Amino acid sequence: MKRKKHIVQEVIDLTPETFIIRLDRKDFKFEPGQYVIIRIPDQNKGREYSIYSGITDEYLDFLVREIPVGEFSRYLRHLKPGSELDVEGPKGYFILNEQSKMGQPSLFIASGTGISPFHSYVKSYPDLNYKVLHRVHFAKEAYGRETFDPKRFLLCTSRSADGDFLGRVSNYLRQNPVSGETVCYLCGNSDMIEEVTTILEQYGLPAENIRTEVFF
Numbered sequence: 001m002k003r004k005k006h007i008v009q010e011v012i013d014l015t016p017e018t019f020i021i022r023l024d025r026k027d028f029k030f031e032p033g034q035y036v037i038i039r040i041p042d043q044n045k046g047r048e049y050s051i052y053s054g055i056t057d058e059y060l061d062f063l064v065r066e067i068p069v070g071e072f073s074r075y076l077r078h079l080k081p082g083s084e085l086d087v088e089g090p091k092g093y094f095i096l097n098e099q100s101k102m103g104q105p106s107l108f109i110a111s112g113t114g115i116s117p118f119h120s121y122v123k124s125y126p127d128l129n130y131k132v133l134h135r136v137h138f139a140k141e142a143y144g145r146e147t148f149d150p151k152r153f154l155l156c157t158s159r160s161a162d163g164d165f166l167g168r169v170s171n172y173l174r175q176n177p178v179s180g181e182t183v184c185y186l187c188g189n190s191d192m193i194e195e196v197t198t199i200l201e202q203y204g205l206p207a208e209n210i211r212t213e214v215f216f
Ligand SMILES: Cc1cc2nc3c(=O)[nH]c(=O)nc-3n(C[C@H](O)[C@H](O)[C@H](O)COP(=O)(O)OP(=O)(O)OC[C@H]3O[C@@H](n4cnc5c(N)ncnc54)[C@H](O)[C@@H]3O)c2cc1C
Pocket: 035, 047, 048, 049, 050, 051, 062, 063, 064, 065, 066, 067, 069, 070, 071, 072, 073, 074, 112, 113, 116, 213, 214, 215, 216
């Protein structure tokens, strides 16, 4: 797939660990939920990042957690406006299905930066019939919370009582059953996705109503 050069417009710090890297959009087209591979220009080194911005935004945003021992996320964090990056994509199939676009109840379950595709969905399609469960350690990690309807957003904090539910998203789901017609979208780390998938299967959700995107 072809790579194109994009220019860094801004690096926006959200927390000491997490930031948004904003690139110019040019004529880049994508479906909300897709990701790209960002590469260092003219090198093969690159990583996958979900698109955080909406389809009508003039820029391309990516929500990135800086990993203390991670080579690539640290490189991105220290880029200055005007730097170039190669972008390959869009890639992936973690997009909304037709039922969700038509208003069927949809449950978006994220851990950490896994909120990114859901942020793009809701920015792009404001009339969705959705609920978000976002699992973080502390409430300050509720990235982009202001984009979501407060009545449709629930923050599960596992290390402090400053969210809406104290504990893991799996604990919340064990106490709050999900109906079989709900289309569930899970994004983030593989432990969360495995645990939540098992719970949703126990509730009788068919496989086609459990859609997943694993970051690591
Ligand atoms: C389809 C896809 C989409 C992705 N989208 C995003 C995204 O939108 N934002 C993002 O920050 N990352 C995303 N990632 C992860 C990203 O590609 C890199 O792995 C991440 O930035 C770490 O790269 P690194 O070189 O700094 O560290 P590496 O040396 O590659 O990774 C070190 C370790 O960091 C942990 N890790 C990786 N990503 C994360 C994370 N996001 N949060 C917490 N721990 C992590 C893992 O345990 C990993 O083994 C995505 C991955 C995939 C496969």
